Amino acid sequence: MYYGGDYNPEQWDEVVWLDDVRLMREAGVTMTTLGVFAWSRIQPDEHTFDFEWLDKIIDLLHENGIGVDLATATASPPPWAAKKYPGILPEDENGSTYWPGSRQAYSPSSPDYRRLAARLVTAIADRYHSHPAVVLWHVNNEYGCHLAYDYSDNAARHFRLWLQRRYGDIDTLNRAWGTAFWSQLYGSFDEIVPPRKSPYSVNPGGVLDFRRFSSDTLLELFVMERDIIKAAGASQPVTTNFMGPFQPLDYWAWADEVDIVSDDNYFEPNDPFSFRAAAFTRDLMRSLKPRTPWLLMEQATNVVSFRPTNAPKAPGQMEALSMQAVGRGADGILFFQWRQSRRGSEKFFSAMVPHAGLETRTWREVKSLGQTLSSLPAFPPKTTDDGEMGSGARVALVFEWANWWAISQPDHPVRLDWLALVQRWYSALHRQNIAVDFVHTGSDLSAYALVIVPHLYLLTDDGADALKEFVNGGGRLLVTPFTDIVDAEDAFRDGGFQVGLRSILGVCVEEFGALVPPPVRTSQDSAGAAVSTTISADEPGQRAAMIDAPFGVVRGEYVAEEIRVLDEQVVIDARYADGRTAGMPALTSRVSGRGVAHYLASVPDDAGMRAITRWLADLAGVQAVFEVASEWVEVARRGDVLTLINHGTDDVSLDVAGADFVTGEAVSGVVLGQYGWRMVRV
Numbered sequence: 062m063y064y065g066g067d068y069n070p071e072q073w074d075e076v077v078w079l080d081d082v083r084l085m086r087e088a089g090v091t092m093t094t095l096g097v098f099a100w101s102r103i104q105p106d107e108h109t110f111d112f113e114w115l116d117k118i119i120d121l122l123h124e125n126g127i128g129v130d131l132a133t134a135t136a137s138p139p140p141w142a143a144k145k146y147p148g149i150l151p152e153d154e155n156g157s158t159y160w161p162g163s164r165q166a167y168s169p170s171s172p173d174y175r176r177l178a179a180r181l182v183t184a185i186a187d188r189y190h191s192h193p194a195v196v197l198w199h200v201n202n203e204y205g206c207h208l209a210y211d212y213s214d215n216a217a218r219h220f221r222l223w224l225q226r227r228y229g230d231i232d233t234l235n236r237a238w239g240t241a242f243w244s245q246l247y248g249s250f251d252e253i254v255p256p257r258k259s260p261y262s263v264n265p266g267g268v269l270d271f272r273r274f275s276s277d278t279l280l281e282l283f284v285m286e287r288d289i290i291k292a293a294g295a296s297q298p299v300t301t302n303f304m305g306p307f308q309p310l311d312y313w314a315w316a317d318e319v320d321i322v323s324d325d326n327y328f329e330p331n332d333p334f335s336f337r338a339a340a341f342t343r344d345l346m347r348s349l350k351p352r353t354p355w356l357l358m359e360q361a362t363n364v365v366s367f368r369p370t371n372a373p374k375a376p377g378q379m380e381a382l383s384m385q386a387v388g389r390g391a392d393g394i395l396f397f398q399w400r401q402s403r404r405g406s407e408k409f410f411s412a413m414v415p416h417a418g419l420e421t422r423t424w425r426e427v428k429s430l431g432q433t434l435s436s437l438p439a440f441p442p443k444t445t446d447d448g449e450m451g452s453g454a455r456v457a458l459v460f461e462w463a464n465w466w467a468i469s470q471p472d473h474p475v476r477l478d479w480l481a482l483v484q485r486w487y488s489a490l491h492r493q494n495i496a497v498d499f500v501h502t503g504s505d506l507s508a509y510a511l512v513i514v515p516h517l518y519l520l521t522d523d524g525a526d527a528l529k530e531f532v533n534g535g536g537r538l539l540v541t542p543f544t545d546i547v548d549a550e551d552a553f554r555d556g557g558f559q560v561g562l563r564s565i566l567g568v569c570v571e572e573f574g575a576l577v578p579p580p581v582r583t584s585q586d587s588a589g590a591a592v593s594t595t596i597s598a599d600e601p602g603q604r605a606a607m608i609d610a611p612f613g614v615v616r617g618e619y620v621a622e623e624i625r626v627l628d629e630q631v632v633i634d635a636r637y638a639d640g641r642t643a644g645m646p647a648l649t650s651r652v653s654g655r656g657v658a659h660y661l662a663s664v665p666d667d668a669g670m671r672a673i674t675r676w677l678a679d680l681a682g683v684q685a686v687f688e689v690a691s692e693w694v695e696v697a698r699r700g701d702v703l704t705l706i707n708h709g710t711d712d713v714s715l716d717v718a719g720a721d722f723v724t725g726e727a728v729s730g731v732v733l734g735q736y737g738w739r740m741v742r743v
Contacts, residue, residue: 062434063356063393065127066413068093070118071102072402078118081400082125084414089431092128093399094358095119097202098164099132100181101139107177110184123194131195133185133286135178136202137164146173151211154257163406165208169278170219175285182286186293198299199358200286203325204279209309210271212255216278221250223274237550238266265470265551272466276311284318302358303349305342306480308469311462313501316349325359325397328382331372336708337488339382340695343389344487345460347452348499354392354440357383362396363411363423371409376422377736380430381706384738387437388697388704389452394434436723437740441700453698454496455510455683458487459517461501461524467551468518468543474573475619477543482664483515486541489670494685494696495678506531510681513674516664517544519551525561532565533654537681539673540566540660542620543573559660565653566660567631574621574642577604579666606663608647610635612676617647617663624649624662634659648673689715694733703741707733719743 065085070078085093096103096115104110119129143150143161151159151168159166167174189195228234231247240246245264247253256263256271287299298320303312305326316322324346328335346355362379364371383394401412408416415423460483468479490497498509502524506512512531517524517540525545532538545559554560559569606621607614611634621642626633626649635648650659657680665673678684686703687696693709702722707713714732721728722740731739 065090066396067398094130097132128196130197132199152213170215190295323356323358347390356393366409381736454498475575532656535655565658567651572623607638615669622662
C-alpha cells in the first residue's frame with residue numbers, strides 16, 4: 062500500500078531534506094512523487110542538464126527505504142523555452158496568448174514543445190530507468206487541467222491532419238458535419254480552423270471533433286513519453302494522474318494506455334454529502350481499468366486554496382475518505398504535497414507537514430493514517446470472479462465522454478447538466494449501498510443484471526447494437542430521457558428518434574416537452590470548476606410533471622417527453638398524472654429476447670430516482686452490498702472485504718459478522734461514530 066505525496070525538494074535547502082526523510086519515516090511514508098514541476102531546475106538552459114541535486118535526493122530517499130514515483134517534469138516548460146521558441150505558447154479561442162508565469166503554458170501540438178519534452182524525458186529515463194528507488198513513473202501532470210483546448214496555429218495544423226486521418230477526404234467531412242447549413246462547405250482541409258470565437262453557435266459536428274482531437278492530442282504526448290521511458294529499459298509501471306470525471310479527456314481511451322490508473326481529487330468539506338461525489342469518482346477510477354488496483358495520487362490533508370472559502374476537513378474526515386478509496390480499489394493513498402510551500406500560488410494549500418508545525422491535528426492524522434495503512438494485510442488476489450477488485454456490482458451506469466461533449470453543446474430542447482444527472486443516478490444507488498460499475502457501450506455487459514443508460518444523447522451504431530445484445534441476452538435495461546437522439550457525428554438518423562434502440566424499446570419520442578428547469582445551487586467540483594446541484598421545488602405547472610408509477614407518485618423534471626407506443630408488446634408501467642401530458646405513457650417496458658428494456662420519459666427528482674432504481678433492482682434480483690438503515694453509512698465490497706464508513710454525526714450500530722480485516726479477530730456487530738470505519742472480511 063503506497064503512502065506519501067508530492068515532494069518538491071527543489072524548493073528547499075539541502076539541510077531540510079534530512080529532516081524531510083526523518084519525518085517521512087516517522088509518518089510511515091513509502092513513496093514520494095518527485096520532480097513534477099522541476100523542468101527549470103533540471104534543465105536551466107537548452108544545453109545544460111543538472112542532475113546532481115536529483116541524484117542526491119533519490120539516493121537519500123532510497124537509503125531510507127522510501128520509493129520514488131519519478132515524474133518526467135514536462136508539465137510546465139521553463140521560461141527560457143518560451144523566450145527562445147515562442148511558438149510553444151498556446152492561444153485561447155480569441156487568439157490571446159497564454160504566457161509563462163503560471164503552469165501548463167504549452168501548446169500540445171507544438172513541434173518545439175514535443176522535441177524539447179522528448180529530449181528531457183530521454184535524459185531522465187536514460188539516467189534513472191534502473192535506479193532501485195524508482196518504483197513508478199509519473200508522466201507530465203494533470204493533462205489538460207488548466208488548458209484543455211488550444212486554438213493556436215499549431216493546433217490548427219494538427220487538427221487538419223487529425224481530420225484527414227478520420228475522414229479521408231473533404232466531401233466526407235462536409236457530409237458528417239452538415240456544412241451545407243449556413244454556407245459552411247469546405248473546399249479543402251486547409252480552410253478549417255479550430256472552433257475559435259464566432260458570432261454565434263459554431264458547427265456542433267466540428268466542435269465535437271475538436272473535443273475528440275484535443276483529448277487525442279494530449280494522449281499522444283503521454284504515449285510519446287511513455288514509449289521513451291520503456292525504450293530506455295524501464296520495467297516499472299507508468300502512469301499519469303487523472304482528475305475524476307474530467308470532461309475534456311476521454312479517460313476510457315487513456316486507461317488503455319496507462320499501466321495503472323491514478324487520480325487526483327479534492328472534495329468540498331463544507332458539503333456534508335461530498336462523500337457521495339467521492340464514492341462516484343472512486344468507482345469510476347476502479348471501473349476504468351477493471352481488475353487492476355488504482356492509486357489516489359493526490360488529495361488534501363486539510364484545506365485547499367482554490368475555492369472562495371477553503372474549509373478545513375473535520376477530525377477523522379481525511380482518514381474516512383482515504384479508507385473509502387481503499388475500499389473501492391485503491392492500492393495507494395497520497396497527497397499534494399509533502400511539505401507546505403512557503404512561497405508561490407499554493408502556499409496556503411495544506412500538506413502532510415504543515416507550515417504550522419508538528420504540534421497540529423494535521424500531522425497527528427498523517428501519522429495515524431500511515432500506521433493504519435501499514436497494518437493492512439494484502440487484499441486476496443482472487444476472491445471473486447473478477448479478482449481482488451471485485452465490487453460485486455451487478456448494476457452498471459453507462460458513462461461516455463463523446464456523449465458528454467455532444468450533450469453539453471447549446472441549441473438543444475433543454476440544457477442538461479449531464480455530469481450532475483449521472484451523479485444523481487449514482488447517488489440514488491449509493492444511498493441504498495447497491496454496488497455500481499461504470500461502463501461504456503463497448504464494455505462487456507454480460508456480468509450485469511441491470512444497466513442504466515443516463516441521457517445518452519449520442520449513441521453510436523455499435524453502442525446501440527451492444528445494448529440490444531445485452532437485453533436480448535437476458536439483461537434489464539433502463540433508458541432515460543434524451544437518449545438515442547443523434548449518431549456519432551451529432552446528426553439525426555433517418556426515421557426520427559430512438560432509431561438505434563427502437564426494436565427493443567418499442568417506443569419513440571415525438572415531442573421532448575421541455576419544462577422549466579428546477580432551481581439550482583452553484584458550487585465547485587474537486588478541480589475547482591463550477592457545478593450545479595438541483596434544489597427541490599414544489600411550484601406547480603410546467604416546472605414538473607407528476608408520474609403515477611407502481612412504486613409511487615414520482616416528480617419528473619426538465620422534460621415531459623411525449624412518446625409513441627409502436628407495438629402491442631409494450632407495457633405501460635406509469636403515466637403522467639397532470640399537465641398537458643396527463644394520461645400519456647411516462648414509463649414503459651418491453652420484453653425482447655430473454656430480457657426487458659424500459660423507457661423513462663422524464664427525469665425523476667432525487668426521491669424518484671431512488672424509487673425507480675429500487676424497483677428495477679428488485680425486478681433484476683439485485684441486492685445491496687449490505688442493508689443499512691442510515692443513508693450516512695456507506696458499504697463497499699473489495700473481494701470478500703466490506704468497508705463500512707459512517708459519514709454522519711450520530712453513532713450507528715451495524716449487525717455485521719465476519720473477521721476484522723486488520724486484526725483477524727472475530728466480528729459480531731460494530732458501532733461506528735462519526736467518520737468511524739471498519740473493514741470486515743465476510
